[in-house]
Amino acid sequence: MSQTWATSGLDLHLDLDPAAGRRAALEHALRDAVRTGRLAPGTRLPATRRLAAELGLARNTVSAAYDQLVAEGYLTARRGAGTLVAPLAHPAPARTAPEPGPADAPRHDLRPGSPDLTLFPTADWLRSTRRALGAAPADAHGYGDPRGRVELRRALAGYLGRTRGVQADPERVVVTTGYVRGLSLLARVLGGPIAMEDPGLAFHREVVRHAGARVVPLPVDEDGAHAFPDDVTAAVVTPAHQYPTGVTLHPARRRALVDWARDTGAVVVEDDYDGEFRYDRQPVGALQGTAPDHVVYAGSVSKTLGPGSRLGWLVLPPRLVDDVVDLQRHTDRQAGAHGQLTLADLITSHAYDRHIRSCRLRYRRRRDLLVEALREHAPLGVSAGLHVLVRHPDEDAARTAAAARGLALGGFREHWHRPGPTTPQGLVIGYGTPAEHAYRPALRVLTEVLAGTR
């Protein structure tokens, strides 16, 4: 039953849905009228008796609705002055930013940073969710250990030991909502200055700065990071596959880095962002495995399942556990339990291994196709990961030409701490990003663009 009520010059649409209740409907209509300005501040409302008669409602119903809206601040009631619309000042706020839509996505996307999201193993994930939540104790839905669910920490300890040579005691594993979260926690606990690879991912430098720590450059050459400074709290490195150059940290450098950490007391943060993907040989084991008291191992599912899952982990030296856990507890409490339990099941059921293996085959094929397409412009770095760096004399020109054909590429210069006129230029090409069917077309455009801009 719907009716329009007009009194004292007011117009209220009352949708007296019997299910919702008459009082709720009246409250809703009044609230709406105040909000939209149909009932202006200061307007006196009709007496409850009169309104009740007009609407065919009990007087109590109207009184209760008025009381409710007085309590909520929409109306004011003053003895002797009746019930008035409260002096609210809240115009509907302007939209602050448009939602980014699929229209913003480039036709061909070879930017680095993302795996092929269409490969997300939905069926496996759902199966593991069902199994994990079905078996979960009730306390899985409650507050728990700030380090994360023990089921996942145990599964990770086994998995990381087996596949990456990490010495991972579940007690020293902290599950986070991804690498950024882990880096942010570490930077706040350690303070600065923190040495970060130059070149390296600019966004991660911003993460460290947002945590209040200063960033100093850690030079990278064809053997990886070197010239470790004396006066820092930590060095953040990508030993298995340097980002973005793609080189591997030389065995002598690995030893030097660990020695440096032992001598200075600084911490090495090992960002193993794509350690699952090595194509020409077994992946180099984690640096952490050789010095677990000096190296933080950091990983995530962002390259294996996709960053939307927001699941990452730190394996910490014993001396850092308490501080990191304390900060985690006071900034996040813990990562979400359902995703953690699901990932634990995915790992222990070996569906995670199978998925990675199938992705590895695909990405390897894509890399082979890319290297073939690039011909003489052989990429730097080892056969691994989801991106390659190729040198280019004018990256802006190449990226502009690519953009004109609907192809998005990553640049090299932005990765340097202090880019200048002589900074090496190039293109960072992410071959993991497109869906399978979209890869060859993107590659074709890339080849044409490169042929035209060199």
Place this chain on the structure above:
Amino acid sequence: MSQTWATSGLDLHLDLDPAAGRRAALEHALRDAVRTGRLAPGTRLPATRRLAAELGLARNTVSAAYDQLVAEGYLTARRGAGTLVAPLAHPAPARTAPEPGPADAPRHDLRPGSPDLTLFPTADWLRSTRRALGAAPADAHGYGDPRGRVELRRALAGYLGRTRGVQADPERVVVTTGYVRGLSLLARVLGGPIAMEDPGLAFHREVVRHAGARVVPLPVDEDGAHAFPDDVTAAVVTPAHQYPTGVTLHPARRRALVDWARDTGAVVVEDDYDGEFRYDRQPVGALQGTAPDHVVYAGSVSKTLGPGSRLGWLVLPPRLVDDVVDLQRHTDRQAGAHGQLTLADLITSHAYDRHIRSCRLRYRRRRDLLVEALREHAPLGVSAGLHVLVRHPDEDAARTAAAARGLALGGFREHWHRPGPTTPQGLVIGYGTPAEHAYRPALRVLTEVLAGTR
């Protein structure tokens, strides 16, 4: 079909369960043998052809199993050298701290802060996960808007408007991993000093301090918070149901608080931690609805589904959106997509409403039983939420006596900013915490303890 396979001096028990698949069984047996050391590092495995013949399996099955275990790091394959057991070096490290077990849980738990976790709607959640992930676009698995998935922000805007009178434009909703995360972000963006209710939850004061902001007390009386100070960036309040006193912010105080925010430029943070649970009348609408430019509305699923889900939200005044989103992006990137999509489906399918209604009936019954049991010691505050505060002349004595009977209770004194000898004492009793079957026994012990310590 079970068989033991012996070759090259090795002993493998193969349980060739037809349901599990022969390849999976072979992988499992090999993995197990490597893990337990029955296959020592460096051991050469038989050629695939030979093993296939011995086991009566297709050669492809054996090759695939070897490949999988190479990928997992259990085996290595070198051209010309065959397949070897990998040199694994990961002895189980010593545990640094024992995992807290169910043995630590009290027999009767009436501490506040948790809903009944056995009520988690597993079937609904799984149904929504299946539906949401089935329908999700691939980009749901990727990096996305730091505010969270638009599906959830839209669902929340509708839900919060409908049930709590919140003016929630999806553009100004930021999904977080819970209230603590939201409070931490706000404290870092706003800086201090921040006024927090006295008494109030001590842990939240610690969260604000960990974010680097100073905390000043905001006095609370039977009409809620008052005496809003001039020199703060924000006041954090619990208007619908003050924690822990249980009072509701008086309508005049609501107006005064909003006026104060307008005059001083400070922000009101409305912690609507249990706004879904009011038993004697319609819940008081959110303060935010009356002043969305001055009030941050903060909520979560911690009391409706359980804190383990780690899903919360802020509805922000326009002027705060950019700074909060920037900090969210640089400390967390975004909340996990799967949980967000699941909750969005739960809300839009109305399963969330149904679940809350059913919880509300249960908790109301529990509160009635509790009030009846407390008899003359009527609790303070309104009929709402999941806890009551009762005054007690000696809370330590009462809690000690309770603990001796296996009953855990919350204290009142710890909620005060500066507890001293004259600080009011009492017990904060959480009637939401126990499972249904455990509630009456807990209540019985409580009654006996109170009778013995007053």
